[in-house]
Amino acid sequence: MTGPAYETVETDVLILGAGGAGLRAAIAAGEAGLRVLIVCKSLLGKAHTVMAEGGVAAALHNVAYQDTWEVHFADTMKGGKMLNDWRMAELHAKESPERVLELERWGAVFDRTWQGRIHQRPFGAHTYPRLAHIGDRTGLELLRTLQDRVVHTRGVDVHMEVTVVKLLKSDGQIAGALAYRRSDGSLILYRCAALLLATGGAGKMYRVTSNSWECTGDGTALAYDAGAQLRDMEMVQFHPTGMVWPAGVRGILVTEGVRGEGGVLRNKDGERFMERYDHERMELSSRDIVARAINSEVSAGRGSPHGGVFLDITHRKPEFIKSKLPSMYEQFLKLAKVDITTQPMEVAPTIHYAMGGVRVDAETGASTVPGLYAAGEVAAGLHGANRLGGNSLSDLLVFGKRGGEGVACRARSNPQAARAKLDEREVDSAITALMAPLERPAAESPYKLQVEIQETMSRYAPIVRDGAGLEAGLEAILEIGARARACGTGGSTTLAFNPGWHTAADLSSMLINAEALLRSALERKESRGAHARSDFPKLDEALAEVNFVAEKTPDGMVVKAEKRPPMPAYLDGVVHQSYARYTPEERE
């Protein structure tokens, strides 16, 4: 043992991340009677789930009586351009109504219909109004409800402001993780019988993003490093509407709920341009289409003064806007001095969500590494090539529960993993790598490298990509990677809450995510969903059943194509059936 000392903490189930998926999984594993430890980078209740605004998608059929799991399934598959794991999409559509109702029994308070049922609002590419919501702060409600449930679930404990830097294996299966406390830099060696990743996305690798500092793709990177397969990494979602002005707030999310409640998009000539891109669904088309449409308008010189387009909901009554979209009203008034009840908003696409991630088994959330599980945004499969709005919160609930049960089952049947012998040298070298920037504080600044990663990705892997750009981006990312391995802390050697050091530790996660994205995007020689290439502008039918899988090899990262098993006939029928259009009864 050469490095600094560490404390050892033992548990049955270790969960990384305290967003919706992590908390729902912890409840499931705790209810199964196991000791559960949640480790999160921020304080409990601050996870990125609070940023989800519009709602949670579930075929409760409270507003549109025709809605069923079949329609939700078909919408999800079509929205994902058929690249989805059909079994995940099936489970999700079938189970999300029960997960939402369960949340209500745990104290969540949703907006109501006139009959007193949970209200559901229309959203992009959902055939029927399907999103259960609370104004425009649905994510907060979901997270707070789960948080309170976790606090009162026996056997569940939380370690806040702790970052995991390495997963540890014994005999090929997960047996623990190495972490540091943000407050004082002290080290913890977690021992566990099984581990679930619920670490969310990697939006921080882009410059303009709706994601927070902690969305650095840690889970995908940790899993990759432990030998797990990553799937669909080329698929990242640009949310069509982020704030564009003032510069300081660029990228902050403007909920799709604005369009759900009737908001329209216009270019600088006042034209409702979605007519030309999807005249059937207009503003409520799928996110990939709306984001590209806005991008095209701006590129063609028809954008707003600050490089976006106008989103206008002023035709609705001010009281309606303030009650349905209270935080949007507040956000624009405070940050942009724009009153959305009388003035249009300026919006442009912002990086929002990773459809790709750790390849998992649909039923249990098991990855390809024994003892390693994943749920929520960090897991791949449900959303295919494009996620529908509202399907993320339901994803967290459905697969949080399933993953929690899966990881609990594994921990119960395999308790010896928590006491298996670890490779001391592996632990030591992980500690050395973590501490290295503190030994060379004046070396290149991690903040500067982080900006370089963000600028590289924004420039070379934008909404519309091309082969030459992706190649150049990959070269740049590999070069930044080499420098990141020798970076400093920005100048300070303190262990006490040192964000420079923390940023240095996050760089490797961002770089693995960036590399996997670029390599997978190079392989997918077509345009499908969120992945658009100007050199291959058409959809290639043959690639519909192919997923690209990234994996660590002795020679570095390798991406290979893999064929998905075909969808069974009964699901195929569900997708291709036609469903009655929704005609709202005017009740307002």
Added chain:
Amino acid sequence: MAAEISDLDLKIWRGDSRGGEYVSYVVPVREGMVVLDAVLWVQANLASDLAVRWNCKAAKCGSCSAEVDGFPRLMCKTPIADYGAALSVRPMKTFPVVKDLVTDVSWNYEVNKQIPPFTPSEKDMTASEPWRMQQKDVERSMEFRKCIECFLCQDVCHVLRDHDSKRVFYGPRFMIRIAELEMHPRDVLDRTPLLKEKAGVGYCNITKCCTEVCPEHIHITDNAIIPLKERMDDVYFDPVRWALRRLGRGAKHRAGE
């Protein structure tokens, strides 16, 4: 918009539990910049180890609470243009400093654990049909559930801030948590004894400072604390109710008894 300034004189309190002082930084100002942007600019360019909590940068997570020119605010929601050429930022005073702008808010999490959770009736828990509730009936709870746990109300509350009475008073944040549960149409637990004893609702003397700093504009005092005080008075200090209780009537399932 206020007159544009090019450079901001930003004073940030630097230090830890042993003490500290304001350090001045010159920050180039961009249009629309908020205090958090300026603090993060300092972190990236001048003081790499400047400790600050933040997450969403959109006033939805309640992480970046601090005192801007002495007033408790979310830094992500405070435009620099409102201040002119100089401003100061210090950590919340009510909680122990960890480092720089980061404070130890763990006491709040301990308090939260002591509040009995949402408790519907057995019948509601096992009902086969989803619940029906009217919008009007859930709106009161909803107001309090907007809380993003920034703890600015706890920071400004003089019972906690000036008298450090954390042992006897839960503070405004947890008054609205209790109110939210008590006013939920399907909750059947009575938390009045908790309010009177451990939560210490009587310590609030309605100065409304908490309401003033709430970034979610929750009417903490008017809509939560005053009704809770009335509820407690009703149960414990109404002479008729007191007499009935002595006779053994009116007893309900009460938390904390």
